[in-house]
Amino acid sequence: MSLPYFPGCTLKVDAKHFEDSAMKVMEILDEPLQEMKDWICCGTVFSMTSDDLMLQLASIRNLLRAEEQDIKELIVLCSMCYNTLKRAEKFITEDEENLRKVNDVMYKEDIEFHGLVEVKHLLSILKERITFNKIEEKTQKPLKDFKLGAYYGCLLLRPEDMAIDTFEDPDIIENLLKSTGADTIKFPYRLECCGAYQTVNNKDVTISRTYEIINSARKSGCEALVTSCPLCAFNLDQRQKQTAEAYLDFKKMPIFYFTELLSIALGSGWDKSWEKLHYVDPEPILKEKNLI
Amino acid sequence: MKRIGVFVCHCGVNIKETVDVEKVTVELKKHPDITHIENYMFMCSDPGQNLLKNAIKEKKLDGVVVAACSPTLHESTFRNAVEEAGLNQYQCEIANIREQCSWVHKEMKDATHKAKVIIQTAVAKLKLNESLSAISAPVTRRALVVGGGIAGIQAAIDIADAGYEVVMVEKKPSLGGHMIQLSETFPTLDCSQCILTPKMVQVSKDENVKLHVNSEVEAVEGYIGNFKVKIKQKAQLVNPDLCNLCDDCSDICPVLVPDEHEEGLAWRKSIFIPFPQAIPATFTIDEDSCLGLDPIACGKCKDVCEAEAINYDAKTQIIEEEVGAIIIATGYDLYPEENLAEYGYGKYPDVITSLQFERILSATGPTNGEVRRPSDGKVPKEVAFIHCCGSRDPDRHLSYCSKICCMYSSKHAKLYKHKVPDGQPYNFYIDIRSGGKQYDEFVQQAMEEEELLMIRGKVARIYKENDKMIIHGVDTLSGKGVQLEADMVVLAMGIIPSAGTDEFAQKLKLNTGEDGFMVEAHPKLRPVESIQAGYFLAGTAQGPKDIPETVSQASGAASKALALLSSDEIFHSPIIATVDTDLCSGCGICVATCPYDARELNEAEGVVEVNDILCEGCGACISACPSNACQQKNFTNRQLSEMIKIVAAN
């Protein structure tokens, strides 16, 4: 059976390698992903105002589409989409009043929404449904001697009630990577925000965040960082260019999506086309570790 | 028929202003149940009371209703007056026409009418009141003290000094509690051991004190003045009378476990003495870690003990004691550090708790009083003290202020500077709580003379980089984030009731609050008594406090207990439940409703009996009884019905 998943816009453009690798990995794990139909932008950020329902509708509408397609569990790859959709799910399931309001607002569309879709991050699926043991069994090319830092950022963990793991000291990504034979290092900045959308008009902010986060990882002994969010990936990877310009002592570090590394470990390999979607070239380190 | 007199008070103008007392007097004169009625300006004054007394004599009254202020104010005044005039005090009822009438209504017409109704309900009740006298029971003149920290020690000494026997129960192998772990104590910085050990010795030498260590209270039966206590004492594998402290046994014992007294900063053996001045002075075996207690599994200690003090066959004992009063002094523990994941306790050896730091400062501690950090023994040149760890965080941790940590953290900074003169202490705080004699001076002196830098703001995250602890904080006063590299971090953990307090309280049916601390009978006026009669509270078992406050409260609890122990009998309100054995079907429904176990089914007779002393008179059983067999003295069903009839009729 295939698992319905929500890609989100960035995975179709700048983070194709994320989607690609995830599809390959899930194929190998016998739970292929199937893109849901008629999805729209997740909204990217969950509006935190409490007085205007309209701002919530983009994400809710996706859940509605999913429900129409009889999807019970909707899988998300991108942390930001996860956060937005999960919060939309919580918004409607936590209070019946909210569900009623949503139906009222959308009455013209002649639909009945029940709020039955559960949003799940792919990491949770790997942990709970596939299990890390199975991943360990299926690993063909262990990521031996590869010192990796898992970078969670904000949106997988906050707010606390929808965190995919314990929110102050998670280790779901570390455990996943360990099951493929990698060494993981819990570096101090692994839960710190990368600056998110400030990258657009407050580039300085993100550059300094990138500097701090990557330095912290390097000092702790990480050789590369692993993430699950295209915005984190952009800030931590593409922004290294400007970071290096701004800070003369800065040393670059490759950034991966967790699925890229899984793909290598599980035997579906490294796709050459992924390389150009990275700013810091990941191939040298992969070669050094005998992974490609 | 009772001859009832009614006295309506003006309370100056307080009542008269809204209640037409004349009209009330005139109209109620005709009431068939009222023999005499008059009104007066101040009933509680001496002339007012005389008026009442004279009327009782002259009009031969056998019941009195005073229509005045709330019974909480002057019920006892008037009941005493009535007794002086030769009536039983329960033949006096108060009609509350001030707090619940004249003061809360505007219209004179309404208030006057309501006053009349209130008076009539009082008359209706009084008509059926019985004359009662207080119930008495003998008192066992001994006290039980649970917990051997400074609170328990002080209470035990006070009671023993007054000449009464004390049974003391401590669950650990030695007296001392947390205070024995402390280095020097604020606000005067005297050495904790130096002031505590003489008291511990005093307890052990006092003939009036019977000390049971390694023991816990298993069950308590009975009631105020007459408790029967079962104490469970762990097997005494080392006989304290024979052990001569030679230390041969622990030398040979192969087992190493973290030393509780040193807060895990050192190791001890399975057979050990908690600390050199322990009372009782003896080695003990910690059964949990010992390899086997039989010669096959290990038996090394027994082999070397020349004094033959070790006996592996010793068994757990149940000791029974009878006491009249119980003092609860079970103390506190630190809030679990693991709950503050963002501070990295357990992950980084140089992030330590405040109690660990006390041990590091202590001359008898793991570093012999030199300030050295756990990871590598280096002298830390910069130390961050973080206040409010777990405290004042209703969302995720404890809602309350732990009260002592501001003071001990300032003390820590100070003592640290004394030992490391070129060191720099930083205290991250939210507010400084230093109320107390010489307390704020103590804190200010630390800032002025000891170069302590206070930073106002909570710390968000602590992590290690190279061999420094990096602290991310804020200085809310300047509005700037601050970042600090320190060699060591001390967490001022909040305090919580000691482990097991919950179950202990449940066993004894004592009330604990939302925060788990023991609840006092009244926060201001009865702070050392429990709501449950015969139980008294001392020290941190009741709430966070420092040593001076603990000692005052312990002495307070002791003197309250002494007041009880020094009387031959105790008296108890006679407003209790009774059973009409003719009506009682023995169904037992009431037995389960009683919160005080005051009712017991007499199987032979098939009826329920009430223990007069245990019954607190709540009345829950009465309303539960399906057979109308159960009554409450002076609150009988009939009395309530009569009062309701009056309300309905008007």
Place this chain on the structure above:
Amino acid sequence: MEKFEPKILCLLCKWCTYSGADLAGTSRMKYPPNGIVVKTLCSSRVDAQHVMEAFQQGIDGVFIGGCHPGDCHYQTGNYKTRRRVILLKKTMEQMGINPERLTLEWISASEGKRFARKIKEFTSKIKDLGPLPEYDFTESTENK
């Protein structure tokens, strides 16, 4: 027609609500005079029989006041009252008496303001409900 002034019986626990009512008095808060207080040592003393008696005698509303959950002077009395009131309301419903004529409020000794407010609210609610309809109690009280 004369304005309807309901008769209200207030059964108050001595330790909390009764003292709360006293506090309302000392603070000179004003509230309607319809309620007459009968003090009990604990709200758990309140008997179903008394409440039914009150309605039978023509009292329009019964207000029971007890300590907040967890604060009962007698440990658990107020929980018993809560259970009893739930049952009572069911019985009232079966008998055709509007269960809103009975209320149980948690009011502590320090909540004078709350007492005054609750009494005001209850009095006006009973005013809205109007006088207790005539009802034949004989049937239900027979088996008492």
Place this chain on the structure above:
Amino acid sequence: MPISLNRNKVRNELVKRIEEISAQDVFQCYQCGNCSSGCPVIDYMDISPNQVMRLAQLGEAEMILNSETIWICATCLQCSSRCPKGIDVAKVMEAVRSINLRNRDGIVKPDREDIEDIDELPPIALVSVFRKKTG
């Protein structure tokens, strides 16, 4: 200039509006500073998150509305997850932003030239910044 206080100013309409939009009670804040100490971008703010809360308590909503801080906030929710009083500080930030935005005072214009590397930016960055910062 001192902040002038009077009873009409404390809990004024604008502050109430912030509370309403955010569904948070700003008066619960006891200024522990936990929000600020965890904030990853405090160095770029003109007033710290705890000062935002404080100014709201003082009725100085205008000062918050005109601050840089609200636009620098990255909605990382660190403050919200740490506040001992359970205040969702990020929601307060959002409320202030949205009051500005509803007045059409966005800080970013979609057509602004200063988004220099608009071609490189992933959609996720653009969409989110537009949702947070355009009026």
